[in-house]
Amino acid sequence: MTAIEQYLIDTYRAAQLGAPMPPPPGRDDVAVLRSARTYAQFRAVVDGREARHPWRAALHRLTHPHAAPQCGP
Template sequence: MSAIEQYLIDTYRASQHGDPMPPPPGRDDLAVLHAAREYEQFRAVLDGRPGGHPWRAALRRLTARR
């Protein structure tokens, strides 16, 4: 069963029982990724490592003039 099919079943069930509708699939995906990245940066600072974004640091190293 796909996520859309499960969402449709849950929506139907919620409407039959008078419960609030469930959020559509994928609505909070970007927020979860952002929170995970912030948590990893927080852990890096606590461990004494640089807390910046690792992709930015790698890009800076690659584009630095020598």
């Protein structure tokens, strides 16, 4: 069963029981990714490393594919 099929079944069941509708699949995916990125930046600061901006780090990886990764001291 796919996520969409399960969502439709849950929506039908909620309508029959008068319960609130479930969130559609994938609605909170971006929020989860953002919180994971924020946590990674937090851990970098706590560990004493530089908390780089994710776009800047991704751009650096694309433009310098053979450069050694920049990790703590």
